[in-house]
Amino acid sequence: MGIPALHADEAAPTAESGTEARLAPVQILGDVTATQRLPGSAAVVGREQLETEGTTDIHQALKTVPGVYVQEEDGAGLRPNIGIRAAPPGRSSKVTLMEDNVLIAPAPYSNPAAYYFPTMMRINEIEVLKGAPLLRHGPQTTGGVINLVSTPIPRERGGSIETVVNDRGGTDVHAMFGDRSGDWSYMVETVQRRGAGFKDIDRSHRDTGYDIQDYVGELRWDGERQSIEAKVQYSEETSNETYLGLTDADFARDPNRRYGLSGIDQMENDHLGLSVTHDIDWSERVRMATTLYRNEFARNWFKLGGGGAFIDDANRGDATAQRILRGEDDVAGLTYRNNNREYVSEGIQTELGMDFGDHWLRAGVRYHQDEMDRFQPDDIYDQVNGSLVYQETIQPTGSNNRFEDAQAWSFWLADEWYVSDRLTANLLLRYEDVETSRTQYADTQRNVVDSRRSNSSSVWLPGASLTYDFTDRWQLLAGVHRGFAPLGGGATEDQAPETSTNWELGARYQGDNAFVEAIGFYSDFSDFVQNCSVATPCSDGSTSGTFTTGEAVISGLELRASTGVDLGSFHAPLEASYTYTSAKASADNPASGQQEGDRLQGIPRHQFSLRGGLEHASGWNHYAVVKYIDATCNSDGCNRSAGAFDRTESLTTIDLVSQYPLGRNTDLYARVSNVLDEQQIIARSPDGARPNEPRTFSVGLTHRF
Numbered sequence: 001m002g003i004p005a006l007h008a009d010e011a012a013p014t015a016e017s018g019t020e021a022r023l024a025p026v027q028i029l030g031d032v033t034a035t036q037r038l039p040g041s042a043a044v045v046g047r048e049q050l051e052t053e054g055t056t057d058i059h060q061a062l063k064t065v066p067g068v069y070v071q072e073e074d075g076a077g078l079r080p081n082i083g084i085r086a087a088p089p090g091r092s093s094k095v096t097l098m099e100d101n102v103l104i105a106p107a108p109y110s111n112p113a114a115y116y117f118p119t120m121m122r123i124n125e126i127e128v129l130k131g132a133p134l135l136r137h138g139p140q141t142t143g144g145v146i147n148l149v150s151t152p153i154p155r156e157r158g159g160s161i162e163t164v165v166n167d168r169g170g171t172d173v174h175a176m177f178g179d180r181s182g183d184w185s186y187m188v189e190t191v192q193r194r195g196a197g198f199k200d201i202d203r204s205h206r207d208t209g210y211d212i213q214d215y216v217g218e219l220r221w222d223g224e225r226q227s228i229e230a231k232v233q234y235s236e237e238t239s240n241e242t243y244l245g246l247t248d249a250d251f252a253r254d255p256n257r258r259y260g261l262s263g264i265d266q267m268e269n270d271h272l273g274l275s276v277t278h279d280i281d282w283s284e285r286v287r288m289a290t291t292l293y294r295n296e297f298a299r300n301w302f303k304l305g306g307g308g309a310f311i312d313d314a315n316r317g318d319a320t321a322q323r324i325l326r327g328e329d330d331v332a333g334l335t336y337r338n339n340n341r342e343y344v345s346e347g348i349q350t351e352l353g354m355d356f357g358d359h360w361l362r363a364g365v366r367y368h369q370d371e372m373d374r375f376q377p378d379d380i381y382d383q384v385n386g387s388l389v390y391q392e393t394i395q396p397t398g399s400n401n402r403f404e405d406a407q408a409w410s411f412w413l414a415d416e417w418y419v420s421d422r423l424t425a426n427l428l429l430r431y432e433d434v435e436t437s438r439t440q441y442a443d444t445q446r447n448v449v450d451s452r453r454s455n456s457s458s459v460w461l462p463g464a465s466l467t468y469d470f471t472d473r474w475q476l477l478a479g480v481h482r483g484f485a486p487l488g489g490g491a492t493e494d495q496a497p498e499t500s501t502n503w504e505l506g507a508r509y510q511g512d513n514a515f516v517e518a519i520g521f522y523s524d525f526s527d528f529v530q531n532c533s534v535a536t537p538c539s540d541g542s543t544s545g546t547f548t549t550g551e552a553v554i555s556g557l558e559l560r561a562s563t564g565v566d567l568g569s570f571h572a573p574l575e576a577s578y579t580y581t582s583a584k585a586s587a588d589n590p591a592s593g594q595q596e597g598d599r600l601q602g603i604p605r606h607q608f609s610l611r612g613g614l615e616h617a618s619g620w621n622h623y624a625v626v627k628y629i630d631a632t633c634n635s636d637g638c639n640r641s642a643g644a645f646d647r648t649e650s651l652t653t654i655d656l657v658s659q660y661p662l663g664r665n666t667d668l669y670a671r672v673s674n675v676l677d678e679q680q681i682i683a684r685s686p687d688g689a690r691p692n693e694p695r696t697f698s699v700g701l702t703h704r705f
Contacts, residue, residue, distance in 0.1 A: 025279050025289040026100035028137065028147045029127045039416070039426040039465040040131030040479050041067065041504060041519050041558065047124050049611075052623060052657060054164060054671050054700060056120050056172060056193070058082070060655075063627045064609040065128050066558035066577040067144070067521070071602060071632065071648075072682045073535070074241050075198060075693035078210065078267075080117050081536070081602075081683075084130060085581075086483065086500060086523035086554040087143025088602035090536030090685075091115070094485055096137050096145040100231070102275055104148070106297045106343035107370035109139055109406035110436055110489035113533055115341075116271050116297045118148055119214040119235060121162075121174045121191045125149045130521075131504050132463035132481035135428040136351075136362065136414050141461055142483030142500050142523065153187040153218055153229075154178040164669075164700035170195035170209070172700075183223060189216040197240065198694055202260035202327055203386050210239035226280035233273040241267050243534065244307040245688025247314045247322065248645065248681075255679045255691035260327045260386060261304055264336065269299035285355035294346040301339040305378075305534070308687035315645050327386035334388070336379045337400075345370040349410075360416040371405035372489065375444075395444045398451075402440040404489025409433045422469040428481065430461040434497075436489045455491035459484050459499065475508040477519070485529065487546055495546070498529035506558075514563040521556055524586075528552035528600075535686045539601060539636040540592065549636060550589030552600060556581035571615045579607040585636065598637035604630035619661035628652045634684045649680035651692060662701075669700040 023030055035042040043065045055061045057077030059070040071081040071089045082097075083089030091113035097104050105114050129137070130144040137145045159177030171194050178187030190213070197208030214235040221228050242258065242265035250257060275293040282288065313321035323329040347368035354361045378400075380391040412430040419425055435456045442450040463481025470476065483500040506519030530547045532538035538547035562575035583600040607630060613623040631650045633639070638646040654675045660668045677695035684690070 025277050039467045040133040043128045045126040066560050066579045084144030085521050093531045096140045098147045102293045107372045109408050109486050110370050110404045111372040119191045123148045124151050132465040132479040135430040135463045136412050140485050153185045160704045162702040166696050166698040168196050185220045187218045199256045199258045201258045201263045204263040208240050212237045228278050230276045236270045239267045243303050243686040245690045251689040259325045265303040267301040272296045287353045290350040292348045297343040305335045305337045311688040330384050332382045334381045338377050340376050342373045358418045362414045364412045366410040369407045374402050376400040397442050398440050404438045406436040425466040428463040433458040434486050438489045453492050457497045478505045500525045516561045519558045523554045525552040549592045550594045551587040553586045554583040574612045576610045599633050599639040601633045601635050604632050606630040621659045623657040625655040651680045665704040667702045671698045
């Protein structure tokens with residue numbers, strides 16, 4: 001199980017080969033080789049990479065993909081922040097997230113912030129799609145699509161169990177078993193994760209860890225020309241996480257400290273996912289896949305609200321605020337909110353694929369509805385002699401007592417046209433029709449309406465992309481498409497959704513033992529919109545709704561390359577990726593305070609990864625992974641500020657992995673992440689400076705049966 005090479009000798013898919021027609025309905029790309037021929041940019045993080053590196057944090061896996069930005073928050077990847085190209089990473093709300101080709105954000109249209117994310121240990125591969133071909137998926141179509149492909153049902157009886165322990169007492173267990181009998185097959189799977197965390201809370205015996213339980217069951221029937229697959233997933237999480245970070249002074253002394261004010265903060269959530277997929281080949285040239293899905297997610301993140309004000313005051317030199325944070329001064333009226341929300345996301349989608357020889361035509365439709373029910377009481381505490389003393393509970397009204405929902409129809413048409421042996425074109429058209437509403441209540445019984453608002457929008461999204469093979473080794477790719485991001489349930493009738501024009505142009509080289517790709521991208525916004533939340537406040541300080549900043553241009557360059565050399569009895573694979581991004585306001589906007597040239601929040605200028613290995617035929621393999629991410633703005637326009645408190649710090653980490661086979665079906669792993677123990681301020685939102693995970697030693701054992 002080595003680092004998968006990015007090059008291969010397989011032929012490019014053609015209309016005659018039917019490669020696309022053989023894709024499983026849960027996939028959107030196929031294997032690594034398919035991404036190298038796609039009329040648009042894409043990447044696959046394969047099973048080998050995920051298993052070898054022992055990735056349990058989606059941020060770490062995606063740092064190796066060019067054009068993808070991540071902003072860590074808790075150091076464990078529990079609440080991911082992922083962006084792609086012109087989509088900033090805040091709560092992953094500007095990218096389309098899917099598991100097995102099904103929308104997975106709690107409420108993708110009305111509340112797209114990804115407070116739920118699948119457990120990475122049960123993910124088999126990650127597909128990342130950018131450029132015009134992403135118009136087959138949505139609703140967010142500006143930056144890109146991430147599809148998490150879960151563990152497939154085995155073709156014959158078998159299973160595996162993996163156990164990993166680390167030096168802080170954390171334990172991860174992943175077990176699966178499946179079988180096939182005639183036309184029927186099934187799989188059961190579980191992930192059990194328990195960690196103590198890496199931070200210490202002042203004056204508290206509570207750890208900063210988590211307890212996650214995830215269960216999956218799948219049942220499949222295969223007929224002569226059709227199949228039906230049903231999947232059920234259930235998970236629970238309890239994590240002692242907070243929004244409260246540190247002042248810069250305290251971060252410099254001990255980045256792994258947590259203030260006692262956050263000692264009672266805790267997230268509890270559960271998720272239920274159901275889906276049924278019917279796949280049928282009507283003929284050798286016509287195929288249809290239909291999926292019915294429903295996701296339910298409930299969470300209550302009990303945590304301190306307003307702690308960021310103490311952080312800001314202390315960073316400005318307020319000694320009283322600093323003493324309150326350290327528990328040295330008493331303070332009354334601290335608000336701890338029960339951030340209680342329940343989500344439902346459900347729908348039905350179908351896509352018809354038709355092979356007309358030189359044209360591979362796909363037409364699809366989806367009806368989707370989602371909702372978010374927010375009922376959030378506040379508990380009031382005083383800090384007395386460094387301890388938290390409960391005072392009262394305040395029942396919610398207004399924005400803390402509201403219901404939001406969305407209904408959406410989506411249609412798409414994609415024509416993959418094999419114009420000649422050298423030229424392939426993708427012509428795409430997508431239509432989104434979205435209606436959202438919000439109702440706020442003035443009483444706990446919800447008999448009195450405080451306010452109502454609604455929004456409706458419809459948009460046509462055209463796109464086109466192509467590849468042209470100059471030679472058997474060199475290929476040109478180009479594309480343009482219109483991007484779209486829905487406004488969410490808090491939008492008013494006079495607001496228009498964010499749209500953009502997105503271009504890409506690049507070249508690929510595929511040699512006998514090397515692959516190189518360079519792609520430039522350019523996105524032009526007339527109405528760049530930020531999604532506001534407490535976790536990722538907008539540039540105007542808003543923590544709910546949206547904030548339109550104005551005109552903006554986000555452009556950059558993505559590079560990736562891979563090769564491999566033989567060193568005696570070892571093979572040494574090597575691959576690298578680099579992303580440069582310029583994200584700036586392109587015009588003054590007096591209404592928002594934006595100035596031309598303002599650097600946009602959350603998007604790093606430089607990002608780099610290097611992965612190398614030494615692989616032996618015996619299976620005794622060693623790998624090193626280097627990752628670099630540049631500093632980012634915490635809010636728009638930090639380039640006009642001389643202060644350090646409105647930006648994060650750059651970070652370089654090195655991970656080492658060794659793998660040794662104990663037997664034919666058993667492997668032993670030893671891993672050291674963040675070898676140099678580098679910790680920097682990787683985020684300032686929410687509420688203060690936050691570190692990445694320190695150096696961590698882990699040992700794992702995988703047995704297949």
